[in-house]
Amino acid sequence: MIRRNFNPHSCDLDENGPESIHRAVALVQLFCTTNTLPPQQRAKLAILAEEAVTNLYDHGEVGPGFSGTLTLQVSSDAVTICLCDSGQPFDPRMESDSEAEMPNAERGGGAGLALIRAWADITDYRSEDGVNRLEMKLRD
Numbered sequence: 399m400i401r402r403n404f405n406p407h408s409c410d411l412d413e414n415g416p417e418s419i420h421r422a423v424a425l426v427q428l429f430c431t432t433n434t435l436p437p438q439q440r441a442k443l444a445i446l447a448e449e450a451v452t453n454l455y456d457h458g459e460v461g462p463g464f465s466g467t468l469t470l471q472v473s474s475d476a477v478t479i480c481l482c483d484s485g486q487p488f489d490p491r492m493e494s495d496s497e498a499e500m501p502n503a504e505r506g507g508g509a510g511l512a513l514i515r516a517w518a519d520i521t522d523y524r525s526e527d528g529v530n531r532l533e534m535k536l537r538d
Contacts, residue, residue: 407432411466411483415455422451422468429470435477442517443470443477443536449510450481450532458485477536479518487525490514490532 409425411418426447430440451468454460466483490511514520518534525531 407471408467408469411451411454411464411468413460413462413464415452415460418466419448419451419455422447425468425470429472433472433477435472439477439536439538443479446514446518446534446536447479449513450479450534453488453510454481454483454485457488458483460485478521479534479536481530481532483530484528485530487530489523489525491520491523 407425407429409418409421411421423444426440426444430443435443447468447470454466464484466481466485469480469482471478471480514534518536520532520534522531522533
């Protein structure tokens with residue numbers, strides 16, 4: 399018998415950016431339905447997850463063989479977002495606010511890193527053996 403590590407609050411990411419972003423948003427919706435989060439936390443969690451995953455495809459040099467996982471967990475003190483991927487290493491704690499991309503008025507993007515920093519605490523980032531791991535805790 400094969401044992402699988404089953405986590406109902408996790409989704410796989412692959413080379414198809416739009417489909418992976420869609421899966422991430424659907425995961426957040428399911429997670430919010432099965433956990434009692436206030437409406438403001440639900441909205442922030444949806445935006446944080448979408449921004450973090452979108453940034454992979456916009457800046458992570460995603461190519462053939464790319465894989466990743468988005469996992470959400472809730473505990474008594476916080477909601478944790480964990481993003482693991484095989485894209486380009488990027489520690490969001492290392493980029494200064496002056497280096498961050500400013501919002502792009504034409505396409506509506508560019509504020510993702512600022513939102514992540516405003517609404518979450520980055521509790522861990524590491525890149526080992528071709529795998530990046532970003533862990534964040536949603537602020538109240």
